[in-house]
Amino acid sequence: MIQETIVTTHNNEGQTHIAPMGIHVAGDEFIILPFRPSVTLDNILETKTAVINYTDDVRIFAGCVTGRYEWPLKKAKKIDGHFLEGTLAHCEVKLTHVDDDPVRPKLFCQSVHRVNHSAFKGFNRAQLSVLEAAILLSRINRLSSAKIHTELEYLHIGFNKTAGPKEREAWDWITKAIEQKLREL
Ligand SMILES: Cc1cc2nc3c(=O)[nH]c(=O)nc-3n(C[C@H](O)[C@H](O)[C@H](O)COP(=O)(O)O)c2cc1C
Secondary structure (H helix, E strand, O other): OEEEEEEEEEOOOOOEEEEEEEEEEEOOEEEEOOOOOOHHHHHHHHHOEEEEEEOOOHHHHHHHHOOOOOOOEEEOOOOOOEEEOOOOEEEEEEEEEEEOOOOOOEEEEEEEEEEEOOOOOOOOHHHHHHHHHHHHHHOHHHOOHHHHHHHHHHHHHHHHHHOOHHHHHHHHHHHHHHHHHHHHO
16 A cells, blocks of 8 residues: 655754655555655665655645745654654654665665644545646656646546645646646756
8 A cells, every 4th residue: 555645854964855755554664665866765774764744735745846845844752853743643764674776765664653643634636636736747757748738637627626725725836837847848
């Protein structure tokens, strides 16, 4: 099973990095799979720790893929590092081993501390649409503009029926960034 999460990491200078990552979950073990090159990969190899954030604020996913990295953080409890303020839950993990690969290494991590901050509020179609649009943006160089527009049109149906202000802000950031990139290609 893959969970779409926000991974917070830091380097030895204490600089925090935030990135959306699809995490493979197998019981208490997590596998983080960053494509090289990746700051997340470098930081986890350097500090042997990470925080997995479960958030329904899709602006953070949209923000990270459109260059908006300034999100409020709080100090983690059992490891050095930070979790996202406002996250529904977070899990502090330690790196146990690495399955190295020139394209996409597998980082096996073990949970050392989990906290539930707030209840899951149910599924929301607009949030799904924003995540899918964020993925389209991250793959823009590999997809035709016709395919991107067809997919966005479909995603917009569920989005328009169910979005709140956060989802609308996130959708706006992503669709503007997609149009900008398509003009530059
Ligand atoms: C929902 C979602 C899931 C993603 N999952 C991954 C992933 O599993 N691995 C990856 O390398 N990038 C993934 N990305 C793209 C990264 O977040 C993005 O490329 C980021 O800049 C990673 O590089 P970094 O570690 O240098 O920040 C995902 C993006 C989104 C929107």
